[in-house]
Each structure stands twice: as structure tokens, then as C-alpha cells.
Amino acid sequence: MNGIRFLFAAYIATWVIHGVYLGSLVRRFSRLRQELKEVGKEK
Amino acid sequence: MKRLFPILAVLTAVLLAYALYLALVVAPTDAQQGEVYRIIYYHVPSAWTAFLLFFINFIASIQYLVSRKPSTQAAAKWIVIAIGVVGVVACFVPQVQALLPAGMRPSAVATTVLLIPIFYFSIGRLFPGDRLDVLAVTTAEVGVVFCTIVLVTGPIWARPVWGIWWAPGDIRLTSTLVLWLIYVSYLVLRRFSSSAETQMLAAALAVFGALDVPLVYFSIWFFRTQHPQPVIGGGGSMDPRMLHVLVISWMAFLCFAFLVCWSRFRLELLHREIEEAHAMESLAGEGVASKASLPLNRSPR
Numbered sequence: 001m002n003g004i005r006f007l008f009a010a011y012i013a014t015w016v017i018h019g020v021y022l023g024s025l026v027r028r029f030s031r032l033r034q035e036l037k038e039v040g041k042e043k
Numbered sequence: 044m045k046r047l048f049p050i051l052a053v054l055t056a057v058l059l060a061y062a063l064y065l066a067l068v069v070a071p072t073d074a075q076q077g078e079v080y081r082i083i084y085y086h087v088p089s090a091w092t093a094f095l096l097f098f099i100n101f102i103a104s105i106q107y108l109v110s111r112k113p114s115t116q117a118a119a120k121w122i123v124i125a126i127g128v129v130g131v132v133a134c135f136v137p138q139v140q141a142l143l144p145a146g147m148r149p150s151a152v153a154t155t156v157l158l159i160p161i162f163y164f165s166i167g168r169l170f171p172g173d174r175l176d177v178l179a180v181t182t183a184e185v186g187v188v189f190c191t192i193v194l195v196t197g198p199i200w201a202r203p204v205w206g207i208w209w210a211p212g213d214i215r216l217t218s219t220l221v222l223w224l225i226y227v228s229y230l231v232l233r234r235f236s237s238s239a240e241t242q243m244l245a246a247a248l249a250v251f252g253a254l255d256v257p258l259v260y261f262s263i264w265f266f267r268t269q270h271p272q273p274v275i276g277g278g279g280s281m282d283p284r285m286l287h288v289l290v291i292s293w294m295a296f297l298c299f300a301f302l303v304c305w306s307r308f309r310l311e312l313l314h315r316e317i318e319e320a321h322a323m324e325s326l327a328g329e330g331v332a333s334k335a336s337l338p339l340n341r342s343p344r
Contacts, residue, residue: 003079003203010082010199011063014089014192018299021188025306032313039320 096186101253130156
């Protein structure tokens with residue numbers, strides 16, 4: 001049974017999912033930091 | 044603590060790379076499945092990590108609900124102690140052992156039961172007040188990510204081995220999908236509800252949602268299912284070299300999950316800080332009545 005394609009597909013899918021989630025965390029962090037700066041300026 | 048993060052991130056990256064090397068190069072090839080069986084080195088650790096995160100979410104949600112009603116705190120504490128003591132003792136009573144499915148080790152059940160009081164008191168001490176709610180949302184979100192990986196890698200393994208992507212009606216597969224849907228609805232509730240009771244509602248949903256975790260885990264013992272039998276805590280017969288790689292892989296994913304949770308936890312704290320600043324600003328300025336009801340309990344978008 002040649003499952004190499006499926007093996008790599010599973011491993012790649014895992015890291016794509018983690019990558020997308022980590023990317024969303026980074027994006028949310030940068031937006032909140034920006035917002036924090038704006039709150040600081042308003043004060 | 045902030046200095047510790049990059050060091051831990053580097054160590055985790057090294058451990059993940061080592062686990063990948065073990066999984067792809069060192070672990071022996073399975074005689075029946077061939078190379079595709081190596082998917083278990085990502086699939087199984089992701090499942091165990093998701094279960095652990097949902098378990099922490101469950102404990103944090105109970106602690107949060109109890110903390111809202113101080114009169115229940117003492118009772119909850121004694122109930123948890125009783126569950127731990129009675130559960131562990133019961134696992135070594137022959138009549139109870141006879142009820143356990145064949146292959147399930149009483150010591151494994153006792154260890155799992157013992158985790159309930161250990162986690163309950165540790166989490167209560169480490170995360171006081173509203174931090175319990177922050178921990179709950181953090182573990183739910185990261186748990187959903189790991190559960191998604193389980194649901195994606197499982198069918199990728201099943202296609203070449205079973206000949207189908209999904210076995211409709213299979214209890215292990217269906218209950219895992221239901222578990223994922225419950226926690227997705229938990230996150231949707233937190234994201235879109237602006238009620239002051241959102242945190243309480245989410246905690247209650249998490250308590251009931253967590254009941255699906257034992258169903259998922261024990262389904263392969265109690266029901267006829269196409270899913271392979273367990274490799275740890277049951278009567279599995281895995282090659283020790285494969286088991287070694289599986290454990291290393293799980294350690295690597297646990298470290299990774301810890302770092303992701305740490306980041307998500309800080310993100311949630313930052314978000315609440317900003318929401319609080321906005322609320323204070325609104326109260327101090329004009330139009331107090333209209334702006335004071337800012338949704339403080341929403342997760343960062």
C-alpha cells in the first residue's frame with residue numbers, strides 16, 4: 001500500500017491549520033496593540 | 044516571564060523537529076499499513092492534546108461557575124475530593140473492575156480520576172477570579188484547533204486504509220465531530236453574544252460539552268466501531284519503538300500547545316484591558332448611559 005501521498009498530505013494539513021491559527025493570533029495581537037496605542041493617545 | 048517565551052519556543056521547535064525525524068525516519072514501518080500509519084504520530088497526539096485542553100476548559104468553567112456563587116464553593120471542594128477518593132478506591136475493587144471493558148487497565152482509570160481533584164485545585168489556585176474565564180476561552184479555542192487536526196488527519200489516514208474517507212454512523216467518528224461542533228458553538232456564543240451573562244452561559248455549555256469527551260474516548264471500548272483500538276491504557280499491542288515515538292511526539296505537541304495557549308491567554312488579557320479602558324473612557328465622557336454597556340465579555344475578533 002503506497003500511502004506516502006496521504007502521509008505527507010496529513011502532515012502538511014496539520015501545519016497549515018496551525019499556521020493559519022498562529023497567523024490569526026499575530027493579526028489579532030497587532031490590531032489590539034494598535035488599539036492600545038490609540039487609547040493611550042486619547043488619554 | 045516574557046524572556047522565557049522565546050527560549051521555550053526554540054526548545055519546542057527543536058523538539059517538534061526531533062519528533063518529526065523520529066516519526067518519518069526512526070519509527071519502523073507498519074507491516075500491514077505501510078508508511079501511511081505514520082499519520083498516527085500527528086493524529087493521536089493532537090487528539091490527546093485536544094482532550095486535555097477540553098478537560099482544562101471543563102475544570103476552569105466549573106471553577107468559574109462556583110466562584111460566582113460563594114455558597115457553593117465549600118460543597119464543590121468536598122464533592123471533588125470525594126470523586127477523587129471514591130473513584131481511585133473503586134478502581135481497585137474487584138466488583139467494579141469486572142464492570143470495566145476488557146483491556147481497560149484499572150490503574151489507567153484511577154490515574155484519570157485522580158486528575159480531576161489535582162486539576163481542580165491547581166487551576167483554582169493558579170487562575171483566580173476572571174482569569175478562570177480567560178483560561179476557559181483560551182483552552183476551548185486551542186482545543187478546537189487540535190480537534191480540527193484530528194478530524195482532518197483521520198479521514199486522510201482512513202482513505203488508503205479503509206478505502207473510504209469517513210465511516211458514517213461510526214460512534215468514535217461521529218462523537219468526535221459532535222465534540223468539535225459543541226466547542227465551535229461555544230466559541231460562536233462567546234464571539235457574538237453581548238449579554239452580561241455570556242460568560243456564565245458559556246461556562247454552563249462547556250460543562251455539558253465536556254461530557255462528550257469521555258464518550259469519544261471510551262466509545263471504542265463500549266461500542267462496535269471501525270476505529271483502531273487504543274494504544275495506551277488498554278489492551279493495545281503497539282511495538283515499543285512506535286510507542287516511544289508516539290510519546291515523544293505527544294510531548295512535543297504538548298509543549299507547542301502550552302506556548303500557543305500562553306499567547307492566546309495574553310491576547311485575551313490585552314483585549315479585556317482595552318475594553319475596560321474604553322468602558323472607563325465612556326463613563327468619564329459624555330453619553331454615559333449609551334456607552335456604558337460596552338460588551339466586556341467578547342473575545343478578540
